[in-house]
Amino acid sequence: MGEAPTFIPQDLQNGTCNGFELKSGTFETDTIVGNKKYVIGGTYGETFSVKDQILDNNGLGEWVDLIQLGTKPISCNGHSAVLLKDRILILKKNAKPDDCIWFLEVDTPYVRQQKKILGIDVVAWSKGVIGNAEKPVVISGPSGVGKGTLISMLMTEFPSMFGFSVSHTTRAARGMEKDGVHYHFTEKNVMEKEIKDGKFLEFASVHGNLYGTSVEAVEMVSDAGKRCILDIDVQGARSVRASSLEAMFIFICPPSMEELEKRLRDRGTETEEQVLKRLRNAQAEIEQGKSSGIFDHILYNGKLEECYENLKKLLGLDGYVTPPKSAPKKMNLPRDHSVSKIDDKIIIGCISSGLEKESKNLIMLDVSSLKGGAPGRTRGLDFQVIDSFSDGFNGNEPF
Numbered sequence: 486m487g488e489a490p491t492f493i494p495q496d497l498q499n500g501t502c503n504g505f506e507l508k509s510g511t512f513e514t515d516t517i518v519g520n521k522k523y524v525i526g527g528t529y530g531e532t533f534s535v536k537d538q539i540l541d542n543n544g545l546g547e548w549v550d551l552i553q554l555g556t557k558p559i560s561c562n563g564h565s566a567v568l569l570k571d572r573i574l575i576l577k578k579n580a581k582p583d584d585c586i587w588f589l590e591v592d593t594p595y596v597r598q599q600k601k602i603l604g605i606d607v608v609a610w611s612k613g614v615i616g617n618a619e620k621p622v623v624i625s626g627p628s629g630v631g632k633g634t635l636i637s638m639l640m641t642e643f644p645s646m647f648g649f650s651v652s653h654t655t656r657a658a659r660g661m662e663k664d665g666v667h668y669h670f671t672e673k674n675v676m677e678k679e680i681k682d683g684k685f686l687e688f689a690s691v692h693g694n695l696y697g698t699s700v701e702a703v704e705m706v707s708d709a710g711k712r713c714i715l716d717i718d719v720q721g722a723r724s725v726r727a728s729s730l731e732a733m734f735i736f737i738c739p740p741s742m743e744e745l746e747k748r749l750r751d752r753g754t755e756t757e758e759q760v761l762k763r764l765r766n767a768q769a770e771i772e773q774g775k776s777s778g779i780f781d782h783i784l785y786n787g788k789l790e791e792c793y794e795n796l797k798k799l800l801g802l803d804g805y806v807t808p809p810k811s812a813p814k815k816m817n818l819p820r821d822h823s824v825s826k827i828d829d830k831i832i833i834g835c836i837s838s839g840l841e842k843e844s845k846n847l848i849m850l851d852v853s854s855l856k857g858g859a860p861g862r863t864r865g866l867d868f869q870v871i872d873s874f875s876d877g878f879n880g881n882e883p884f
């Protein structure tokens with residue numbers, strides 16, 4: 486990666502590296518984690534590269550280009566790196582507010598699990614997001630019980646509050662269904678390849694077709710500041726339970742098998758063979774839904790209005806008046822900044838005056854309660870603008 490620089494501005498004790506320019510438009514940071522050195526390189530407009538070196542006693546060793554999972558950030562005008570135990574925080578210089586904080590996970594539980602599954606050394610990227618997202622809601626239940634009906638009632642009444650996680654499926658679209666709205670209708674081989682590439686949070690074979698929730702489907706809803714709703718089967722709910730995504734799990738039960746059959750037939754969207762298959766699967770799904778311990782709540786969908794009211798109660802929405810939305814906090818990093826670390830606080834010194842007020846030249850980024858992570862987003866970041874170190878970090882004015 487070009488010739489070695491004469492000066493590497495890395496504070497090894499602190500695990501911070503303010504980055505250095507190798508040649509015009511190409512930047513690098515070095516971060517030492519245990520006996521490994523991670524070199525993260527970025528050339529303007531291109532995705533980041535990562536290689537590591539297992540250090541011997543002389544601080545030397547063989548270089549390996551690492552497989553990077555997740556969405557790779559695009560480099561702009563340099564970056565800094567800060568080591569946080571099992572991951573490296575990357576601050577992109579001069580980047581847009583929603584693109585300036587990234588994490589390269591090197592030894593998190595997700596990365597360790599992926600190394601085991603793939604049998605190779607990997608690292609994983611996730612984008613950092615200020616603040617927290619509301620817990621997604623997973624809704625499961627047998628085919629024809631009324632999941633779609635209840636979800637669409639919720640989205641119609643609270644359009645700015647909820648967003649639907651659009652699943653991928655290999656089944657054919659029904660008459661009124663739109664690609665990208667109800668499902669991403671896809672070919673089996675394409676979906677299988679994407680599953681292998683780690684793009685799915687969960688997937689399952691249901692009624693003879695492949696269904697799955699992509700990481701992006703959930704994150705896009707959360708990025709828009711909405712609470713994500715997932716309509717997935719019991720196997721999918723089990724996988725989400727086991728994943729790093731914290732969610733609320735609701736199972737919808739029919740009042741009787743006869744009523745379920747009637748709803749399925751009256752809907753008229755399936756062939757006789759498909760109806761029979763769905764009814765055969767329903768019994769087992771209901772048993773699992775009730776007894777598996779996956780679900781936090783069970784709702785009976787007898788009378789639709791009653792069930793909908795109960796669903797709203799579970800979501801804390803009965804008698805709810807929508808409050809005006811406050812703008813999410815954003816952070817804009819100027820090109821020239823330096824980073825240092827004090828416990829769980831990252832201090833970002835803004836060298837050029839990219840800030841509104843000249844005196845507000847320090848940003849404190851709190852990374853004490855990170856949530857989520859690769860292969861999605863890392864949330865729970867908080868920041869404050871502080872006037873100067875001598876103020877003892879007492880500024881808490883939103884930036």
Ligand SMILES: Nc1nc2c(ncn2[C@@H]2O[C@H](COP(=O)(O)OP(=O)(O)O)[C@@H](O)[C@H]2O)c(=O)[nH]1
Binds near residue numbers: 628687688
């Ligand atoms: N695991 C999983 N199941 C899904 C997903 N999307 C839909 N499903 C489930 O697949 C089943 C069949 O869905 P669909 O073909 O739309 O038929 P319907 O439930 O009869 O309307 C339902 O139980 C859905 O909850 C997904 O992304 N993952």
Ligand SMILES: Nc1ncnc2c1ncn2[C@@H]1O[C@H](COP(=O)(O)OP(=O)(O)O)[C@@H](O)[C@H]1O
Binds near residue numbers: 627629752787792
């Ligand atoms: N509580 C209810 N009472 C009567 N019919 C219902 C009720 N809930 C839903 N339905 C109807 O049952 C059919 C199946 O509902 P749907 O929402 O498509 O189920 P799912 O998404 O669980 O497969 C639809 O025709 C819908 O209008």
